[in-house]
Amino acid sequence: MPIIEVNGLRKVYGGRAVVDGITFAVEEGEIFGVLGPNGAGKTTTVECVEGLRVPDAGEVRVAGLDPIRDHDRVTRFLGVQLQQSELQAKLTVREALEVYSAFYSRPADWRSLAERLGLTDRLDARFGKLSGGQRQRLSIALALIGNPKVVVLDELTTGLDPRARRESWKLIEEVRDSGVTVLLVTHFMEEAQRLCDRVAVINAGRIVALDSPAGLIDRSASAAVVSFIPSEPLGDDELAALPAVKSVERGDDDTLVISGTDETVSALMSMLAQRRITARRLRVTEGTLDDAFLDLTEQEN
Numbered sequence: 001m002p003i004i005e006v007n008g009l010r011k012v013y014g015g016r017a018v019v020d021g022i023t024f025a026v027e028e029g030e031i032f033g034v035l036g037p038n039g040a041g042k043t044t045t046v047e048c049v050e051g052l053r054v055p056d057a058g059e060v061r062v063a064g065l066d067p068i069r070d071h072d073r074v075t076r077f078l079g080v081q082l083q084q085s086e087l088q089a090k091l092t093v094r095e096a097l098e099v100y101s102a103f104y105s106r107p108a109d110w111r112s113l114a115e116r117l118g119l120t121d122r123l124d125a126r127f128g129k130l131s132g133g134q135r136q137r138l139s140i141a142l143a144l145i146g147n148p149k150v151v152v153l154d155e156l157t158t159g160l161d162p163r164a165r166r167e168s169w170k171l172i173e174e175v176r177d178s179g180v181t182v183l184l185v186t187h188f189m190e191e192a193q194r195l196c197d198r199v200a201v202i203n204a205g206r207i208v209a210l211d212s213p214a215g216l217i218d219r220s221a222s223a224a225v226v227s228f229i230p231s232e233p234l235g236d237d238e239l240a241a242l243p244a245v246k247s248v249e250r251g252d253d254d255t256l257v258i259s260g261t262d263e264t265v266s267a268l269m270s271m272l273a274q275r276r277i278t279a280r281r282l283r284v285t286e287g288t289l290d291d292a293f294l295d296l297t298e299q300e301n
Ligand SMILES: Nc1ncnc2c1ncn2[C@@H]1O[C@H](COP(=O)(O)OP(=O)(O)OP(=O)(O)O)[C@@H](O)[C@H]1O
Pocket: 013, 014, 018, 036, 037, 038, 039, 040, 041, 042, 043, 044, 045
């Protein structure tokens, strides 16, 4: 049985459905990413999973429980990254960690979490005096403090420097390896590619794709990009007629850059071979999750 099930979720604000029939299931032990442009409905969706917002229609289950009706039981095994405004400015890091540990019957060792997140030398600092990155790290520590079975991280590494970001990724991988399921809202494609087993791409309140990061790239309109300098000119019409071609660009030095799929690349290669055209400085690169994301979300914008 999936540990998180969202079925036909709908949430309406001011007569507008900002989440409009979202359905997905997360298996135990997965890192499941939720991607989408600003205002797509990501936070609204995960806050319905957390039981912080009441759906207007549809069903949400976490470990078989309704996060609204069974809120207390769900809270015991669901770790949530706090919004920064939820912590008092005068609380020290140590106090916050101690207070939050006391909510749980089997809390994690907060000292080791603080160490993993580089907060040990800030234990006596007040929350209000922390840098943005330190606040973010504290919110990750607090999400993990109850030894949750499921953790929801909304913009896990926003505001972190590259080193802290990588440290957080390692920590999340360790958390997953210990059997915890992670629901991760992110704007960073590199983060999604590195961490997520599967991602749902949300646009304008609907899921437009749900697959592994590699699967999304393969299926995207820009899965492969080929660049080369042909020994003889090639016409725009014949290039535009290649199967699944997405774009053709010409650089200053006669370089052609063609985006498409594997099918585009192999048709191009046969065309060059048949016409005995050689390709100088030939490079074929894989598309990125960034490209796939833009392809998937631009269709409806
Ligand atoms: N409490 C609310 N009242 C009215 N409108 C809301 C409320 N919460 C969210 N919205 C609207 O719903 C839409 C989706 O918001 P949501 O925060 O879920 O998007 P998001 O995908 O998380 O965006 P971002 O990437 O910018 O954080 C937005 O247009 C937002 O303005």
